[in-house]
Amino acid sequence: MNSTLEIIRFTTLEIVRMRVFHVLIAGAFLLPITALVFSNLFLFEIAKVQADVLIAGARILATVYTLFVAVTLLGRDIGQKVCHLFLAPPLSRFSYLTGRFIGLLIGLFLLMLVVMITSEASLLLTLNPDGEYGRNALPWHTGLSLAGFTFYQHISLLAAVLLICTWATGLAEMLLFSVALLLITWIVPPIILALQAPDVTSQFPTAVAALIETVGMILPQLNGGNIGLALAHGFPISYSDIAWHLLEHTAYAFMMFGLALQVFSRRDL
Amino acid sequence: MIRPHLSQPVRWLTWGFIISGCTLYICTRLIQPVLQNHSHEMETGPSPAIIQSIAAGPFKGLASDFNILSVFTMYNHIKFAPLDEAQQQVAWQQLSSYLHRAQSLDPWFMDTYRLTIGLLAFSDGFASDAVQILEAGSKHISWDWKLPFYAGFIAYDRLNDQQKAFELMQESISRPNVSPLAIGLASRFLQKEKGPEASVLFLEYMLQTMPNKYHGPIKKRIKELKRKTILKERER
Numbered sequence: 424m425n426s427t428l429e430i431i432r433f434t435t436l437e438i439v440r441m442r443v444f445h446v447l448i449a450g451a452f453l454l455p456i457t458a459l460v461f462s463n464l465f466l467f468e469i470a471k472v473q474a475d476v477l478i479a480g481a482r483i484l485a486t487v488y489t490l491f492v493a494v495t496l497l498g499r500d501i502g503q504k505v506c507h508l509f510l511a512p513p514l515s516r517f518s519y520l521t522g523r524f525i526g527l528l529i530g531l532f533l534l535m536l537v538v539m540i541t542s543e544a545s546l547l548l549t550l551n552p553d554g555e556y557g558r559n560a561l562p563w564h565t566g567l568s569l570a571g572f573t574f575y576q577h578i579s580l581l582a583a584v585l586l587i588c589t590w591a592t593g594l595a596e597m598l599l600f601s602v603a604l605l606l607i608t609w610i611v612p613p614i615i616l617a618l619q620a621p622d623v624t625s626q627f628p629t630a631v632a633a634l635i636e637t638v639g640m641i642l643p644q645l646n647g648g649n650i651g652l653a654l655a656h657g658f659p660i661s662y663s664d665i666a667w668h669l670l671e672h673t674a675y676a677f678m679m680f681g682l683a684l685q686v687f688s689r690r691d692l
Numbered sequence: 693m694i695r696p697h698l699s700q701p702v703r704w705l706t707w708g709f710i711i712s713g714c715t716l717y718i719c720t721r722l723i724q725p726v727l728q729n730h731s732h733e734m735e736t737g738p739s740p741a742i743i744q745s746i747a748a749g750p751f752k753g754l755a756s757d758f759n760i761l762s763v764f765t766m767y768n769h770i771k772f773a774p775l776d777e778a779q780q781q782v783a784w785q786q787l788s789s790y791l792h793r794a795q796s797l798d799p800w801f802m803d804t805y806r807l808t809i810g811l812l813a814f815s816d817g818f819a820s821d822a823v824q825i826l827e828a829g830s831k832h833i834s835w836d837w838k839l840p841f842y843a844g845f846i847a848y849d850r851l852n853d854q855q856k857a858f859e860l861m862q863e864s865i866s867r868p869n870v871s872p873l874a875i876g877l878a879s880r881f882l883q884k885e886k887g888p889e890a891s892v893l894f895l896e897y898m899l900q901t902m903p904n905k906y907h908g909p910i911k912k913r914i915k916e917l918k919r920k921t922i923l924k925e926r927e928r
Contacts, residue, residue, distance in 0.1 A: 475756075479754040609750060
């Protein structure tokens with residue numbers, strides 16, 4: 424347990440000292456300014472456009488963190504076998520990977536905390552609390568919700584990236600497969616959704632429609648695009664929708680992390 | 693001081709690359725607007741809705757915002773660029789496509805509907821597109837009576853489709869918080885002889901909700917209707 428805590432502490436410190444991380448933090452400060460400038464190009468729904476930019480920005484920052492902080496750190500550790508320095512008794516492979524994963528999550532949490540503070544501050548300072556949602560006002564918790572959702576959505580992606588890094592052989596492979604995974608989680612859910620529309624499925628034979636439905640069930644809906652839309656318009660999201668979305672991500676994170684541990688325990692280092 | 697590990701000719705060559713690159717870039721930026729009297733967007737138009745929704749992934753809201761920005765650009769081209777008749781038609785078609793894309797990506801974005809009413813509804817040949825966009829939006833924004841009402845009004849005034857107008861206005865007045873004005877106007881629209889006066893009243897109400905920049909097509913329609921009403925009165 425102590426050794427896991429030590430790895431968590433070490434990973435967090437390592438991330439906080441990375442230059443990429445500093446750039447990402449600077450990006451979190453620039454985000455509200457970008458949102459303000461962009462939203463001023465619009466006519467009516469200024470608050471909605473501002474929230475759109477904040478949501479997209481938070482997502483891009485988290486994605487860049489996943490690719491360029493998590494993958495480079497794990498790529499150096501596993502790909503270049505630097506983890507040999509840590510993997511001496513009493514530290515087990517399980518403790519090492521768990522520590523690294525939690526450390527990476529803490530780094531992402533810190534980044535999203537800054538995003539939350541800057542977003543909340545800009546929304547509170549620039550919008551009218553008594554105005555119309557979407558037009559010149561948003562619920563007070565929009566910044567908190569967008570940063571929270573982005574953080575949660577990236578836990579499962581980080582776990583999947585961890586699995587890729589324990590399996591791939593070098594940094595280039597790890598980056599390539601991780602980018603492919605991110606693209607799949609962005610692109611596949613809308614394709615499946617479009618293919619499941621009643622007017623489209625009616626043109627397919629029953630077996631093909633069933634196959635599409637099965638693929639839709641197997642592949643995770645990690646995209647969260649509709650939640651982003653609801654947040655930007657200040658619509659209330661039902662607790663059951665939030666719970667199902669979080670549960671899906673939790674399940675996926677557990678699956679990926681479990682598989683990563685399995686692959687890493689068998690890997691010839 | 694660290695000296696660069698480049699020989700003198702190679703150093704001159706690198707500076708040559710940098711300077712020629714900068715010069716070429718500045719030239720293209722300066723010459724391009726002179727040579728092109730219409731933008732790249734006007735040649736290609738927006739990508740198909742399904743491609744946009746797939747490519748947008750988690751950034752649906754932002755993708756919709758970009759489509760609206762393209763609508764602004766396109767409208768400026770239509771107003772200020774020297775376009776011939778055919779080019780104007782293509783530009784309006786593409787403006788309509790951008791509004792369709794914005795609506796399908798984010799059906800709750802009200803700017804899409806305001807621009808549809810302000811720009812598309814009163815442009816020749818695009819009223820049915822406007823009705824389609826507003827009708828699709830009214831299905832998502834089920835708490836708002838205005839969208840089906842506007843759609844119904846355009847169907848009545850521009851398309852002369854009484855059946856569609858009746859259905860949409862019926863839908864509108866069945867929604868919560870509908871204004872008494874809307875109920876009164878709906879019944880007057882559907883009485884043929886009172887239609888034009890009611891239309892002028894309603895268009896004047898619409899003007900209050902639109903920014904001055906987009907008043908042009910609506911004001912034009914008001915003038916036409918007033919002229920028609922005067923002619924009818926003279927005939928009587």
